[in-house]
Amino acid sequence: MSTLEKDLAKVSARVCKHMNVDHGSSLRAWAVYYLHVVVMHSTVLEMTKCDTHGFWLSIDGTEPARVPYNTDLKSVSQIRKVAVDMHHAAFKGLGFSYRVQNGYYDLGKKLHSKVIIGVVAAVSVVVVGVVVMRIVT
Numbered sequence: 083m084s085t086l087e088k089d090l091a092k093v094s095a096r097v098c099k100h101m102n103v104d105h106g107s108s109l110r111a112w113a114v115y116y117l118h119v120v121v122m123h124s125t126v127l128e129m130t131k132c133d134t135h136g137f138w139l140s141i142d143g144t145e146p147a148r149v150p151y152n153t154d155l156k157s158v159s160q161i162r163k164v165a166v167d168m169h170h171a172a173f174k175g176l177g178f179s180y181r182v183q184n185g186y187y188d189l190g191k192k193l194h195s196k197v198i199i200g201v202v203a204a205v206s207v208v209v210v211g212v213v214v215m216r217i218v219t
Contacts, residue, residue: 090132094133097165098131101165107185112139112172114176115171116149125142126141127139130146136149151168
């Protein structure tokens with residue numbers, strides 16, 4: 083067993099847990115882009131391990147399939163960079179519409195604060211307009 087294999091065996095469970103908990107949109111994009119699987123919103127994806135050749139995904143409890151790394155992995159310290167590169171490559175390859183519909187752009191937080199500011203501004207304009215109308219009439 084190579085040093086890389088041993089190092090990956092040590093971190094595989096932690097990497098999988100992190101990806102499963104925090105990066106479901108990446109797993110979905112990988113399944114669609116790299117494995118050519120039709121993924122529904124109800125599809126359950128789980129990363130089960132990572133080895134020297136790729137990440138392993140189970141789809142709806144099936145036997146895991148390997149998603150090959152898009153570059154050679156030389157060190158366990160590269161695993162995050164490879165995962166991020168694969169995330170961007172998958173979303174880019176799937177197109178703009180897929181990116182918008184599947185969480186590539188973190189619009190929720192940005193739009194939420196802009197909507198609140200917009201609502202407050204609109205309410206302020208209405209209130210000022212009502213006050214001015216009462217004063218004028």
